[in-house]
Amino acid sequence: MTEIFFILFAVVALGGAVGVVISRTPIASLLFMVATLASVAGIYVLFEAHFLAAIQVLVYAGAIMVLFLFVIMLLNLGHDYRADLRFGLWSLLGFVVVGLTFGVLAQGFLDVGDTGFREDGAAVAAALDAAVQEQGVAGVIAEPLFTDYVVAFELMGLLLLVAIVAAVVLAKPRSRSGES
């Protein structure tokens, strides 16, 4: 049962990823991307990472992609499509790099085989289960986030704040031009 769902989600995720690249309108690309993100969330659920799945849908599919959609529609892209993917030397180089990366990754996965990623996988899983029982799903993620990684977490927040300030500065009309 789990395998069937995994294959289903994997096919949708990969198909969506291909669709993002090859579809002719930005809106279609965006919807394909939402399908990919939602399928990845489905795979998280199969791994019993419910919290991660919910956050994936909430943040990526529900907020960030909606903003993308908002911008696409505000700029009214998609009604006059012009191909911007031209096949030249650079795209060839791109394909080579992507192919090599994919090959290395595939090699890595094949080497691991069926034994799993870690020797002590079962013990880690048991400890995680106990922690989930103790603190709830959110607690297990929140505790290390706000203790061990709190500096990195706050720095990320600062980075986003800087980005927002930069966007405001860029979007603000120049007072020199006279127009609002």
Next chain:
Amino acid sequence: MHEMNELSTFWFVTIGAIKVLAVFTVVMVVVAYMTLAERRVSAFIQDRLGPNRVGPFGLLQPIADGLKNIIKEETMPGTAAKLYFVLGPALAIMPAVVTFAVIPFAAPLPTPVGTVDMVVADVPIGILYILALSSLAVYGIVLSGWASNNKYAFLGGLRASAQMISYEVALGLSVIAVLLLIGNVTLTEAVWQQQQLGMWFILPLSLAFIFFLISALAETNRLPFDMPEAESELITGYHTEYSAMKFSMFFIAEYAHVVTASGLLATLFLGGWDIPFWTGDDMFRHETGWIRGFDAAGAPIPATPSVLITLLTLGAFCVKTGFFLLLYIWIRWTLPRFRYDQVMHLGWKIMLPGSLGYIMLVAGTMLVLDQLGVPFGLLYGGVLTVVSGITTLAFIFFVDRDRVIGGAHRKIKVARRHVPAAPKSPGGPAASS
């Protein structure tokens, strides 16, 4: 009765399917009769009769409406993006019908094959599931607005996306105050903690309730937040080009959202299926089985689920949800629509900082109470109630320009009247005086 009395896999699947069907059917029927209730109540508010011809008291009106919408001609605008035009209503209705799944609607029901949770799916992420799925609801609206290739529909879609993104933030932040008090995100736990506290969260978290109610109104695009379909400006906004059953889909989605929001409000702030002033219905799935509390030594007291309690609690849940459904209709037919810049102002400049500050206040109060060793009970809730009550009154005093609800009989002071600044959005129609 001490053991868990769990369902076997076969019965778990069978009863799960039955629950899905039953809840879906009930939600759809409530949605159908919500449209009738809306028309009858609006008629009552406007001193009319409303639809009362089809069946006794007009009770068969929703069926007649449904039949009409199925038989009507489906129109397809020639310039529409066809695929997305059809996809829009489907995307709008999907999140609306699945979100009710995590709301517990009664105390557990004992059956010969085991004790059954009265919730379709008690997923460990509860509230997050609802937030995640309702954040997807905007796609249907935005896409159909864009695909219609009609400027009114398009503007409606843009407004919808801006509004729903804005109020999602306030909605999420107002829920966090509740989560602090629950200490978890599942809705069964929300009901249980309210039973443990001895009071419903509307008292200790009164400001969160107000924020949540306002955000829920905005998220469901109901008046006074129905900017995406403001008739006087945008015809009917994003569903201008839709007819027949496709139009109906948007309607069903909106009302299903209202039903879910009412159920959620009842669960988070009015104790869910809890019956007030009676501890006999307290029930929670603990490691040791169904319990109804802890004794002085901290040992769990086992509970005995019964059919009668299930029926009574189901009734309590329906009454509370029905109250919020009525409140939704009541608000719609008594309040005028906001101007668009007012909607954004309220969302970003009042609700967002307000709910952030309130989280700090609730968390700080809880920290102090925990440090003092106050047990989770009436005193704990009482202190929070006082703190929240003062904050709520201060908030209302601060927001209300007439300094705490003037009303129609108030003396009109023309000289002091606030003159709003010109709307900043370019191209917007000038506000008529």
